[in-house]
Amino acid sequence: MADLSINFCGIKAPNPFWLASAPPTDKAYNVVRAFEAGWGGVVWKTLGEDPPAVNVSSRYSAHHGKNREVLGFNNIELITDRDLELNLQEITEVKKAWPDRAIVVSLMLPCEEKAWADILPKVEATGADGIELNFGCPHGMPERGMGSAVGQVPDYVEMVTRWCKQHTKLPVIVKLTPNITDIRAPARAAHKGGADAVSLINTINSITHLDLDRMVAFPAVGNASTHGGYCGSAVKPIALNMVAEIARDPQTKGLPISGIGGIGSWRDAAEFIALGAGCVQVCTAAMLHGFRIVEEMKDGLSRWMDEKGYKSLDDFMGKAVPNVTDWKYLDMNYKVIAQISQDDCIKCGRCYVACEDTSHQSIFRTVDAAGSPTYTVNKDECVGCNLCEITCPVQGCITMVPQDTGKPYMNWTQDPRNPRREVKAA
Known part of the structure; x- marks a missing residue:
């Protein structure tokens, strides 16, 4: 039977299915239920400085298909609204009770070295396995100079990553924002700053739909709304592309990747792993269907691996990367x-x-x-x-x-129809 266990940048887990930093990982009650259901790890919902963030009501909206299927999910929820000490206490307790499961703590703080230096020892003391730097949140927090406001500036990504590597011995995972032109730039910056891994994608700026009677977008907070973070199955193609771009970039080659974005089945997970991900993080699917979906994910992936003759995830991890190329080739x-x-x-x-x-x-x-x-x-x-x-x-x-054209391989750089083709010297 296939071995689903992983060692992701030094973090061990019984399987590659982790819950992403989000409402499902906001408290010990949720995380314990997730572990009981069989999840291999969690990324605890993002911690910040006290006093904690204050959220609004309502917070979620969705893009539906014809049969009310949720194609995309939007949220304007911020980082944890629970006290820092309470979160740290619960992380400590859960890790002691579940030593074989991965617990990574997501963090978001101002771009001040002291703030990071102060919180990192506290997180390390919980026994957590690693930290994830949230440089991706696209709503609310960027207005405070955090989240994607950091992730969109490679120099900031490198700077904060380097601070964290100096102030903790825990593996540092950098969560990247997709709200950027070229995902390779912040990934390279994270790598340069010493990151042990990157995770992607975080949510995409979005407005899902409007109430045309009130002329207010959803989720509505009174008579106003704002852009939120888009996730769910609709973002999977974007996430796969960005994961592949980092996996095949010579400057980030070998950098461990945690795949996130629209994962709701074992097949989704297998696709991310084939494109270089060492583990996957799930949020929206769990919110829509509950924690038990991991049972099908584990069973399906294991059965498929057995069918293909893969003994471990390493046997097919990144196997599709060489087949991703530039159009011109x-x-x-x-x-x-x-x-x-x-x-x-x-x-x-x-x-x-x-x-x-x-x-x-x-x-x-x-x-x-x-x-x-x-x-x-x-x-x-x-x-x-x-x-x-x-x-x-x-x-x-x-x-x-x-069709058998009877013609040999020829790419666009060689094509005589290309006025800028590369002509070899005689």
Whole structure:
């Protein structure tokens, strides 16, 4: 049976599934219930200086699908609103009771070295396994010079990281904000400052929707609102890309990564690990479905690993990274065309409409004497864009079939159609 245990930058845990720093990890009661359910670790909700932060009501909103499925989740909640000493006491008690589980403490403080130097020994005294520097929170705290206000400035990231490495022996994980043009810049800064690992992504600036009668966005606080932090399954593609960018960057190569963003299943976790993550953090899925989801996550990942012959996470960690490249290095001579299974086709016509109206007019529609339509691919015109496959409601009905072009690999830097191609000297 597959071994799910991990050693993430010196922090051991029985499995890679951790709860992210958020409401689910706000107090001992929650964390104990999480450990009883089987979570391998938690990142305790972000601590700060006393007096604690004061939150507003309400705090959450969501972007729903057609059937009320929560696609994205928005929050304007701040860091812990509980006293620092109470949090530290509970962390101490939980760690003593659960020594085999990872407890990482998230921290957010002003950019003053003394503030960090004062709190770090207190955290270390709890027996916690590591700290996570919250440089990602996009709402409320940046207005106070913290959160993403730090994470968006690489010099600040490096500076605070270096302070923490000087004032604690615990592993230092730097949580990065996605609200930035190039995620590699703060990751490089964290690495330069001595970070033991990075975690990403934190939440994305967002407004989910409005009350058009009141003309107020959600979550509404009286007659006003503000942008919040967006998370949930909708952000997973953004998170995967940013994790991959750091994993394949020569300047941060080998830097441990804790993957965060839209993880709700074992498959999501496996994708993050394949792109270089050494553990994953979950928040929204647990808030929507409860702590027991970890049972399916662990079982599913273990079964898949057994099926693939992977004995441990190390066997496939980062295995997909070499296959992520820049667009200019993709094979210009590789070609696929769509193929429609007539046995599976339900004659809805979505593929035809999408291709005819917005793509390459590569699907024929013919109607028999009884008025029943048939859809077939014009192989000479199909460019292999995948739009028909994406719009088809029947999984597997449309497949993209590789074609033998008889041409060797050629990327854009070599393509004669590229006016700036790299021409080798004779």
